Amino acid sequence: MGSGHSQEQKVQSMGRLQEDRKLYRLVDMHGGGELIPWFRYALTSGDTSILDAYIDTKVRDFMYNQGKGKVCTVTELVKLRNKERNERLGAFSRKKGKGKSGPNVLDDFNQEGENVGDLKKALKLLDGGGKGGKGESKYRDITWKLDERGSMGETIIGICLLQGTDMHNKLALKILDSYPKLVNDINVSEDYYGLTLLHQSIVNQDVKMAYTLLKRGADVSTRCYGAFFCADDQKATRTDSLEHEYVELSAKTNYTGTMYFGEYPLSFAACMNQPDCYRLLLAKKANPNAQDTNGNTVLHMCVIHENMNMFRVALENGASLRMTNKQNLTPLTLAAKMAKEKMFTEILEIEGERVWAYGDASSTAYPLAKIDTINEVTGDLNENSALSLVVYGETPEHLELLDGLLEELLEEKWKAFGKAKLAQSVLAFSLHWSLVTLAFFLRPISLSTSLSTDGWITKYGYAATKSTVSTDPSKLGTPLVPFANGTYSAVPWNAQDIQCHLLNYASSSDWENHIRLAAEMSVLLSVMIQMFLDVQDIRYIGASKWWNILKAFPAKIAYKTSFLFILFTVIIRSSCRLSAELVVVDNILACITVLMTTIHFLFYCRAINFVGPFVLMVYTIIATDIRRFIFIYGIFLVGFSQAFYLVFLSCERVKNEAVSSKSNATYLATLSQIQRNSLEQAIIFENVIQGPVEAFIRTFILTIGEFTVLYRNLALCPANIMVWIGKSVFLIFEMGVSILQFNLLIAMMTRTYEAIFRTKKEYKRQWAQVILMLELSLSPSNRLMYLLKYSRPTGTNKRARSLVVNTKITEEEKNSLDGVAKTEEKLKRAAEEKKAIIKWKLKDMEQKESNRPTTSFNRTPRPVSRR
Structure with missing residues (x-):
């Protein structure tokens, strides 16, 4: 099935080879080995006696009980797998198998004797048939010796199928004729644990071999747990347990990697786009709804690999669209989470039910059970719904899913409650903000100034x-x-007389204090009401869901945080008698509260078409570009600020020496006029950097263009060497930080701006997030009431709801569809013509080949037998 060079590359990419294994003397990874020339000889001569002798003697020595195999505990195999994994990991990354192995009942049986057939009966009596958790057996039939396997834990049959050539396949079947129990022997290495011959034939896309193995009794329910076939983002979380065979994995995964095939042979066939193999496995009673360690079925795997053809095949043959994996995702919601637009659209069309159709117009009902964020039975929020996963998705691909049905659903929500609730929320917040601002502006600032100036x-x-x-x-x-x-x-004057001036509402006849009291009481009441509503929301949907929704709105988080600052302000103001410094704390909290409350206007701006994307730009620039810049800029700032501090410290030391010299009249008499002028100039120097903290602040001021004061004093530095060092540091700082890094920041922000600006559908996501945030504030009963407004019953079940979408194909769409149909028809006709030409050429070649005389060099020379 390929050249030797390509097979060698395939082998090297699949595992860590150790070619000194004894097994590779029989058949190696490069198409050689002792059995290969004898098999060629058997094919050409028809004499299989020498090959049979090799298989009956040398191959048999590699197996338990002369090829009859033995029963091993799963615990023993898991320990081998865990040991191999830990040998590759560092000392701090190693994990021992969890759980207890318990007593091994197999120790009391002699599996090499005549009573091997009674072992299964004994296991059934002693251990209930050996069944562990999740219907998995605690024992496995192992034929090939565990210590005589290849570097990937494979048997000789596995090596043959790994090569994949016609000759190796025939050799594999020849060995299976002698030792049929090898058909279900698994690989036992960490990378390929559980891989069977059936898995390999499917990966090789060899339907004939798969059919042959199934006829010979290959198990269709064997699972492959190897790290090579695991999702890339789960490989670091692989953990063993001595109580079961499967590998424990983290539930948090995005199913990354191209080799995650779903463990079962049926899933392998679906991922490899092998419909014939898939139907063969179904004929052998394979379960299309069997779930792997992640809970994924065949349909989930088709979504992950975007294979719509196999999705239809699986659906036609009993696969269920209602099965959920460990992340509580159906195939539809998994497509929404992974932003698989084609799969998502196709599954929607499959689930939709045509109500009526007339000409170019039609009406379709789509079940909302896994699409809408509102649970159609309880009214609770469903964070694993398709709408929620798409709206809170972060990739540009998620935006493409907001067209069509989801956009229609959002429009219905907007009409049902979104528009009215947003208007109410804006009015209520505007009133709250006005009261906060009024209370802040009416604070007696003059008394605070008097207190701060003693x-x-x-x-x-x-x-x-x-x-x-x-x-x-x-x-x-x-x-x-x-x-x-x-x-x-x-x-x-006494500070204690006015340090509680913010509490003296009634002691003065000033009307401002009375208005401030009313405003502050109203703000406190508003905060208490909103916090009560938030607690109700948390009680309805849970703290984790509440936070997952809230974290998408930084302005909303700032607004909620301002509630805490208002409560802290009440506590601080009530404790004003303790210290006059608490007034300063009160003022700081008031400033932060006003700032965080005002920021909440950005939340409402997200629902405005021409403003929403710009709000997202601000968030994204702060969260990505500014954060990275501050980290790098801070390193430069700390280094250069301390350099300036040392330079000015040296200059001040020389100045102090000049001041002391000027007071010495005898020393002054010895100086020339030029030296006296230098002494006077040294005294003029002023150290504007008195400490490391001030150096940090001064250096920061440099970056915003204010460098006159620092450079003027630096030029007056009396230390001749340090003045040039200081000027050099100043020049490097201006070039490397003020010019280079700030222009780099501008370029980064420009890139972010352009990336978001080019995304025309970003407004839809911002608008949708606002709608879902408003939906959070509704009670379950109100959500159900609004759900009834924009949906209709599904069939006779009144609880199951559907969204009816009316569509009409426009002339432009009709023309484009006609063009696509014509193009597909042309391609299909061209493919059929090409196939007919190839068949005709092959037939002509076969006729010529049959008329050509045979030559003797086609025969393989007979190998010299070893004695």
Whole structure:
């Protein structure tokens, strides 16, 4: 089935070969081995005696009980698999098998004796037939010795099928004639555990071999658990248990990789696009709804590999569209999650029911059970629905799925409740924001200023006078309590008198305090109501689902966080008597609250056509480009800031020496006029970087273009060497950070902007996310009520709901469909003509070949027998 070179590449890509195994002396991975020349001789001469002798002697030595095999516990095989995996991993990545193996009842039986046939009866009596969890047996029939296998855990038959040539296939069948129990022997390595001859024949796309193996008793329900046929993002999570044979895998996966085929031979046939093999396996009672370790059936595997032809074949032969995997996904919702547009559309058409059709117009009812986010029985939210998976999908491919049925469903939701709920939400939030802003603007800022300046600036805005002069020259004394007319009382100013000024609503006749009290009470009441509603939502759908929906809206998260800051503000303000510093904390919390509340307007902007994509651009740029830039920029900022700090520290040291020298008259008398001028210039220098933190801030100011103060003082540095070092550092910083990195940031943001701007359907996703967020705030009963508005019963079942979509084919679509049909017809006709020409040429070649005389060199020379 291929050249030796291609087969060698295939073998090297499939596993870690160790070609020093004894098995490879019989048949190796390069088309050679002791059996090959004797098999050629048998084919050409018809004499199989020497080959039979090899098989009866040398091949038999590699098997248990002279080819009859023996029963092994699954625990023993799992230990071998686990040992091989741990040998490849580092010391910290190794995992031991979980669970307990228990006593091995096989230790009490002699499997080499005459009573091997009674072993199954004994297992049935002692261990209930050897059945473990999930219907899996605790024992396996093993024919080829475990310590005499190839590097992939294969038998000699596995090597032959791996080569895949006609000669190797015939040799495999010849060996199976002598040892039929090898037909169900599995590979036992970590990469290929569970791989059988039937799996290999399907991978080889050899229907004839698969049919032959099935006739010889190949098991259609054997599962392949090898890492090579595992999803790429699950390989690192593979864990063994001594209590069962299958490998435990993480449920979180995107089914990445091209070799994940679904463990069962039937799934292998579907993934390899082998309809003939698939039907053969079905004829042998293979279960199309059998689930692998991930819970995927044949239909799931067809979706993963985007094989619509095999999907139809499987569906026609008993596969169920209702089966869910471990992620609770049906084939339809799996197609939605993986953004398989073709599969998603085709499955929708299969599930849809035609209501009526007239000419170019038609009406189709689509069941909403796995499509809509509202559960049609309970009214709860279904986060695994097709609509939810598509709307919260992050790839551009998910946007393509928002056309058609899902867009119709969103339109119906928008008409039923979305538009009205959004208007109510905007009005309610606008009122809340107005109250928050009013309460903030009416805060007595003058009293806060007086408190922060220890009374030296009065609440009326003018400077206070002092009552006494302090004996300490570093202190100004104590200010007096001011009056509105500019006079002062004889009472010294005391911070405790005004540190709770934010709570003094009724002590003043000022109307602003009364309005502020009403606004703050209204804000607090609004926060309590909204938090109560949020708790209700969490109780309805669960905390994890609530958070999964909320995390798609950064503005909404900021708004919810502002509730906590408002509650903290109440606590801080009530504790104002403890310390005057709590007023500063109160002011900080108020500023953050106003900022986070105002940001929530961005949430409503997402539902506006010409604004929504730009809101997403802001989120994406902050989450990706700005975050990466800050990480790199921070490294440069820390390094250069400390370099500037050291330069200015050296300059200040020279300045201090100059100041001390100027006070020495004797030393000044020895200096020339030029040296005195240099001394005067050194004294002029001012160190604008007094510490590492200030150096960090000054360097940050440099990046926004304000470098006049720093560079002017750097130029006055009296240290001749350090001034040039400082200028060099300044030049490198301006070139490498201010120019290069900021332009790089601009380029990154431009790329993000253009990528989102080119996505014309991004508005639909933003609009859809707003609708689903509004749906979250509804109670289950209200959701069911709205569901009844935009859906109709499915058949006689009143609970099952469907969405009816009316469509009409336009002239443009009709012309395009006619063009596609004509193109397909031309291609089909050309393929049939090409096939007819090939058949005619092959027939002509066969006639010429039959008339040509045979030659003797076609025979393979007889090998010299070894004695």
